[in-house]
Amino acid sequence: MTTSRTARERARAELTQEIKDEARRQLAEVGAHGLSLRAVARELGMVSSAIYRYFPSRDRLLTDLIIDAYNAIGAAAEQADPGDGAPRERWLAIWQGTRGWARAHPHEYALIYGSPIPGYAAPQDTVVPAARVALALVKVLTHTELRDIDGEVPPELRTQAETLTKTLGIIAGPETVARLLMAWTQLFGAISFDLFGQYVGSVDPADAFFAHSAKRMAEFVGL
Amino acid sequence: MTTSRTARERARAELTQEIKDEARRQLAEVGAHGLSLRAVARELGMVSSAIYRYFPSRDRLLTDLIIDAYNAIGAAAEQADPGDGAPRERWLAIWQGTRGWARAHPHEYALIYGSPIPGYAAPQDTVVPAARVALALVKVLTHTELRDIDGEVPPELRTQAETLTKTLGIIAGPETVARLLMAWTQLFGAISFDLFGQYVGSVDPADAFFAHSAKRMAEFVGL
DNA sequence: ACTCTGTCAAGAGCACTGCTCTCTTTTGTG
């Protein structure tokens, strides 16, 4: 069994990777809409039907690219986090790191934070990678003295916040959890608006505005 | 000229409308990805090539649907605004009205606030309709005594804010303008996260969270 | 009343797509 995973399986793994790489390359050129299995196969010098030995469908290829993209942006966020130092600086670094990846890979970003593509069957495989950026932000707050924030939180939201407190291990009140969710929403809302061209008439180079937002949201959550 | 726009032009206008209506119906079923001109034609009992007398391309049809969608969500926002009464209540009403339309027309929402579809040529025709929701929010703040907010605003952002102040006619400082932009981002970020399934693991019925966000952002901009 | 011109629907056809099937070749193992 250990010896059996030699040439054959390695070749398979490599070709699988090559297919994904080529697909990503085409994604950057023509977008998810125009991604064609036949074109990928053509570029790789193989016949189109051969691709189906590796990916059962175009949607499955896209799903794999989605999972990879979630992991990539999550890794970018984690890598941007210095890990120690002032929590506020860590927070800002994660925001910039996340946006940096998104701007470098706009089509992959659109794949995961744009409209759901197929008959949107986002399977369970995506939920863990999808949470990595949020978890990086949470991690900054876990062992940090937060400015105490009080505020009325309606019962339903309070319940949801308390569930999150348990699963994520945050030591913070419901209002802070709610604000953290808002900050998370703000982060990706700003990136999406920037990449999808919604800021053109108002804050066209959005860099300054994004940096400002990062700071204001840091304060907003009590940092 | 006035008499010449009788039967012929009227028939044309009606058919154009019917095509768009049918396209919208299919959009709700199969999404933008699956929208097919041939299917629209088939459903309307005409041959596919006839559609091209009315829309030069599939992308142009989608662009028209995009403009319609921007106008529809803008109208929903304006209609939700009671027009008088407490500014804070107006603000909350607009938020709810906007989300309400989005939840009622998820695929049309995805069309305008999801990933840019073709070789994303969002023409100039979309920018005015696209601003209607934001303008409805601005309108609430124009003749309102805002809580004064100060804060450091970096020069570049300050310039952008001052430009907006002039074009929109807001009487508020740069920090307030920046916060208004953040609130605008938050509004659509929250709707997108909700519709695109990003909230599933955390705030699954997002109603309470959305209402809470609306209130907090009202305070955030000084309302 | 009668052409004449521009508009329209219809149909065939091109190049492309995702996907499935069958057949052949290659590869690793008993």
Added chain:
DNA sequence: CACAAAAGAGAGCAGTGCTCTTGACAGAGT
């Protein structure tokens, strides 16, 4: 070496966006 599993090759199906040509018809000018 022989055999079975895995991979590639190619044809083919149904569907797509879009273009071109053909024939019918309505509206206007003489």
